[in-house]
Amino acid sequence: MSQFKIDLREKNDINVLDLKGYLDAHTAPELEKVLQNLMDVNKFNIIVNCKDLSYISSAGLGVFMAYIEDVRKHKGDIKLTNMSAKVYNVFDLLGFPLLYDITKDETEAIKNFSSLKS
């Protein structure tokens, strides 16, 4: 049984990660690997689409914390979109919306990237 899946696509020079399933201490290394691969090829504009993300634990939150500083140093960002109330509550409980740009949908996240450039 596959608990977690990541699909990667590119849109307007932004890399979009579609997450599906359960992000916990077991599956977090998979996300870490994908983000590390993007860093290695200097891709710093990232959207994480959480539409089909059913669950996140602190191990999953830790992966975003591991890369956000580097990404922003390179004038990029990790923007999170389409979160269910259940997943958003975990981010919110720990105050993560203070640090991360969490948008309602992908269009809004893309727009926020454009306003960064201008």
Next chain:
Amino acid sequence: MKTLQLKIKSKTDKLYFVRDFVSDAARNFGFDEEAVSKIALAVDEACTNIIKHSYNYAPNKELDVRIITNEKVFEVVITHQGKLFDPSAIHAPNMQEYLSSYRRGGLGMHLMKLLMDKVDYKILPNQTCEVHLVKLITKKNEN
């Protein structure tokens, strides 16, 4: 009083089963979905901490997860024989400072305390460690 029990190996791929086991029991006890999610996450964090810090990822050790329910009390007791742990050494992080300094990790226990009504650590005379996670059912979180 009613007790349910699940034994798992100290591997992170077992977290999924623990969450399912605890979620089903919490749902049957009468918690709403929001409370069920909170309990499952707290138990996941406790098991992850044990696998990572007490067993240092050794995959052949055991965790014993017991659910004890009594009237309005839903208690999850996780027992292990790993490294002893001093919870008093862990202080709640200042989240503003944590986020602004881009720290990573160390949020598991903080989350458990935010999600549950009571979190307690016990060391038994035979050097077995227990993590107790308690959630009370109230009108607010009742289904």
